Amino acid sequence: MISRGLLRRLGGVLFLALGLLTAAATLPRPALAQGAAPDISAPLAQLATDKYDDTEAALGALSVSGSPAAAGIVAALADGRLMYSPATKQVLIKTPEGGLTDAATGQPVAEAPPGLKAVRVNNRIRRAIEAASGTLALVDADPAKRLAAASAVMRSRDEAALPALDAALAKESDARVKSALTLARASILIGKAGVPDAERIAAIATVGGEGNQDALAVLRSVPADASPAVKQAAQGAIAGIERSLAIWAVGQNVWYGVSLGSVLLLAAIGLAITFGVMGVINMAHGEMVMLGAYVTFVVQEAIRTYNPALFDASLLIAIPVAFLFTGLIGVVIERTVIRFLYGRALETLLATWGISLILQQAIRTMFGPTNREVGAPSWMSGAFELGQLSITYGRLWIIVFAMLVFVALLATLRLTRIGLEMRAVTQNRRMAASMGIRTNWVDAMTFGLGSGIAGIAGVALSQIDNVSPNLGQSYIIDSFLVVVFGGVGNLWGTLVGAMSLGIANKMLEPYAGAVLGKIALLVIVILFIQKRPRGLFALKGRAIEA
Amino acid sequence: MSTLTPQPVLLGRSGLVFLGVVLGAAVLVPLLNLATSPDSALHVPTYVVSLLGKYLTYALLALSVDLIWGYVGILSLGHGAFFALGGYAMGMYLMRQIGPRGVYGDPVLPDFMVFLNWKELPWFWHGFDLFPFAALMVLLAPGILALVFGWFAFRSRVTGVYLSIITQAMTFALLLAFFRNDMGFGGNNGLTDFKDILGFNIQADGTRLVLFVLSALALALGYVLCRFLVRSHFGKVLIAIRDAETRVRFTGYRAENYKLVAFVVSAMLAGIAGALYVPQVGIINPGEFSPANSIEIIVWVAVGGRGTLIGAALGAVLVNYAKTYFTSGLLAPYWLFMLGGLFVAVTLFLPKGIVGTFYEWRDRRASATPADGGLPEPKPAE
Secondary structure, three states, X not given: OHHHHHHHHOOHHHHHHHHHHHHHHHOOOOHHHOOOOOOOHXXXXXXXXXOHHHHHHHHHHHHOOOOOOHHHHHHHHHHOOEEEOOOOOOEEEEOOOOOEEEOOOOOEOOOOOOOOEEOOOOHHHHHHHHHHHHHHHOOOOOHHHHHHHHHHHHHHOOHHHHHHHHHHHHHOOOHHHHHHHHHHHHHHHHHOOOOOHHHHHHHHHHHHXXXXXXXXXXXXXXXXXXXXXXXXXXXXXXXXXXXXXHHHHHHHHHHHHHHHHHXXXXXXXXXXXXXXXXXXXXXXXXHHHHHHHHHHHHHHHHHHHHOHHHHHHHHHHHHHHHHHHHHHHHHHHHHHOHHHOOOOHXXXXXXXXXXXXXXXXXXXXXXXXXXXXXXXXXXXOOEEEEOOEEEEHHHHHHHHHHHHHHHHHHHHHHHOXXXXXXXXHHHOHHHHHHOOOOHHHHHHHHHXXXXXXXXXXXXXXXXXXXXXXXXXXHHHHHHHHHHHHHOOOOHHHHHHHHHHHHHHXXXXXXXXXXXXXXXXXXXXXXXXXXXXXXXXXXXXOOOOOO | OOOOOOOOOOOHHHHHHHHHHHHHHHHXXXXXXXXXXXXXXXXXXXHHHHHHHHHHHHHHHHHHHHHHHHHHOOOOOOHHHHHHHHHHHHHHHHHHHHHHHXXXXXXXXXXXXXXXXXXXXXXXXXXXXXXXXXXHHHHHHHXXXXXXXXXXXXXXXXXXXXXXXXXXXXXXXXXXXXXXXXXXXXXXXXXXXXXEEOOEEOOOHHHHHHHHHHHHHHHHHHHHHHHHHHHOHHHHHHHHXXXXXXXXXXXXXXXXXXXXXXXXXXXXXXXXXXXXXXXXXXXXXXXXXXXXXXXXXXXXXXXXXXXXXXXHHHHHHHHHHHHHHHHOOOOHHHHHHHHHHHHHHHHHHOOOHHHHHHHHHHHHHHOOOOOOOOOOOOOOOO
């Protein structure tokens, strides 16, 4: 975490230099530098003259010297910590702690020579430092840094880096870094004047195998005066990359769609219980989600105040708290209002809408109308690459979480006693009552379960949406559409409905834009309901309405 | 009994009282505004006249919802969309009347189009400089949308909750669409800064009085029309559909056609209400499409009493008066608590609404023939 923060704050070069310095000070010498250390006395002598021309030349020599001390010297120069003595022509490095070390050997120097001066730096030298540290990073001890340096070279396609690349390639042992270096070298060769056709075509093949945006940029840079064979090879490679990129783009949209679908699933799954199973048009469902998000906020505040060490676990703590709290609110609502309205579905809509207004206003009164900050634990930030896809941990966890909630709910309804009773009561209330099931109690528990699930959804949605009193309203219409689209009374329908709407939305977006895509989706759902008035997975039965 | 004192078939006693109140207000309010001095206790300031005019358009809107909810059992959660479409049609006429007096002084293009760097009027804005065309559009825009939407929905027998949800999706889609600048309806800001209506200054006191009187007349005519519809053979079929749709269908009626006609008439009434609303409040913006607005209309009807027509109008005026009263001043933060509480209380304790409960009480006292012309009791539509 700290290094990521630093990286953002410091310039890349400066950071690289600091990192190298600490690495040089603490780690054993890397494998690259084994054997006799190369002689760097000539560049050191040039540095000691303190003329800009000499300094620049010395930087060039140091960057390809292969000496383990070179990185430290360049970093010290960048920081203005490289000292020289005009009298003895000695070059020394001032450590950040204030001590002095010999530039060539790295040994501490006990007694400073008289008249010590810093080697001067101007803009030209700063550019040379940047180039030198880039080149040095190619042979850094850390493979990750070598990899980053290689792709930097590939993007810049600086012909001057070619000798350094060749040198680094010769020494490289890590396969990933080696292929990155080869790629960087091929990128330079493609654009370089005077390269034989055969070598250039080989380079195009190497770059074409990579198949990302960077490779596309490299291939487009084939000089205009290149031979027809080279141009044809480049065209072929570009077409291949564009094909594969198009496929990845579809993959990306599907991934975003699954991600949106799981958000919809989280938002709708509680409603699938209260509306789908119980038949209550629960307009307060969105507010249950909102309450869950506020529970998360309160839990995080408590953790910040009393035990900041637990912060990473705050969401895990918030989940049961939110479930119990919103579930309890749900039970209270069911006992005081909903139970008088069974069989009058459209009137439950009015009453629950009233409840939603009251809950919103209550939260607005307690927490204010503005957004509240809910932090993300460290395990939810960051991303990793999968092919050409960038997958953030936040999205990934929400998808996983949505699936877990779905499975847990399904298991509750299928495998537990209370689930059995819930299904019995919704299918045939009188028969269930005759079998000794306390239907009132089951009603309350079912509504509480649906509300509690909504609260859990709120915990997850607090990570991706603004936690404000209006949070719930933005989900209520989508939630109803998902449940109705999937087919009322069917959890699997809700899953399929959420995923299809999510993916369809993200597939439409590139062509129609976000708003038009959403409108198109609403129209599609409206038309779909005409075709299948009972949703995707309608419960089969012989009953007719009214 | 009926041989001695024949019931007025069309209106009934309470209907006559209602018409008397509305038309009386249409006469009395302008009179009190013009004939009394501003210091007089009886004086009605012009802003109150506009406020009352707004309530009357809401009452007409509630009436249109009651026609389909109370008598056909269609709970539309998207009626605000028809209201807003009528309002936009009127707003477009008013925008065209601004002419070169806009901020940018363009003789044809409204300000927001100049601001968006549009060079010419979009095709759908043509004709709106003529009042008869705009007036026609006030009826046609909501009417055609209702026709298309209803034709699909009723033919496929989408009923109950499903219909409510897709009407809500419809108004939500329109909300998103009208928020877009590219749609050519002024985007987020909507249409405003109106100057003239039919050559009269829209801000002038006289114009406001006339608009108020027109709103009252529209409400009265709307009531008579709805009352006529629900009392006719057509209306009896509607009520039968509400109570047992399948049975009506089995008896040989094309239920979907009856529903469609009622839905379209209702949408047009809502459009007229919107058209009268816009010049009185001076703005129309996409917020009118928001699903929450449409749900609020349902509450007005529920409070007043669904399936009574008078109740819908009464509920609209009462709830909106309460809203005006409570959202200004000390109690403002508690308005939503009250509105929410009202929703809950009405559904729990007053399921027939104010007027419905009154009828029930009156009938129980009379306990002979149903006094109001024998309409069946409204029943839930499930």
